[in-house]
Amino acid sequence: MALDAEERLRDFDIRTDLTERVLPPIASADADYMEPYIQASFDEGGDAECPAIEEAIYDSAQGIVCLSWGAADLWCIVAPTLALGLAADGALMKIQLSEFSIPAPKPRQESAWERLKRKFS
Numbered sequence: 111m112a113l114d115a116e117e118r119l120r121d122f123d124i125r126t127d128l129t130e131r132v133l134p135p136i137a138s139a140d141a142d143y144m145e146p147y148i149q150a151s152f153d154e155g156g157d158a159e160c161p162a163i164e165e166a167i168y169d170s171a172q173g174i175v176c177l178s179w180g181a182a183d184l185w186c187i188v189a190p191t192l193a194l195g196l197a198a199d200g201a202l203m204k205i206q207l208s209e210f211s212i213p214a215p216k217p218r219q220e221s222a223w224e225r226l227k228r229k230f231s
Contacts, residue, residue, distance in 0.1 A: 114156075128168035133176055133206070168212070176206040 150158040165178040182195025182203045195204030220228075 128166045128175065128212075130170060131167045133167055133169040133172065133174040168210075170212070172208070173210050174206065174208050175210045176204055178204045180204075 150160070152158045161179055163177050164180060166175070167178070168175045178195075180197065180203045183198045184196045186194045186196060188194055191208045191210075193204075193206045193208075194202060195206065197203050
C-alpha cells in the first residue's frame with residue numbers, strides 16, 4: 111500500500127495465488143455504504159505492509175475475487191464493485207471485488223530455435 115504526498119491511497123499491490131471457488135456477491139441490502147479509513151504504519155517511502163492473506167478466492171463465472179484475513183462481522187460497500195468486510199472492532203478482514211477478470215495468458219510465440227527443432231525433428 112502506498113500513499114501520495116496528501117496521504118491518499120495511490121497504489122495497492124497484493125501478490126497471492128487465487129483459489130477457484132464459487133462466491134456469493136455482497137448484496138447492497140446486506141451492507142452499509144461508507145468511505146473507508148485505513149490506519150496503518152508507513153515507512154519513509156510511504157509504503158505499508160499488512161499481515162499475510164489467509165485466503166484468496168476467485169469465482170471466474172461471476173467475476174468476483176475475495177481476499178481474506180479472517181471472518182467479517184460487517185460488510186461495507188465502498189463502490190459498486192468494491193465491498194470491505196470488517197471485524198467487530200473495525201479491522202479490515204476482507205476485500206471483495208466484483209466485475210473482476212483475469213485475462214487469459216497470451217500465447218507465447220515460438221522462438222527461432224524451437225522452429226528449427228520442429229523443422230528438423
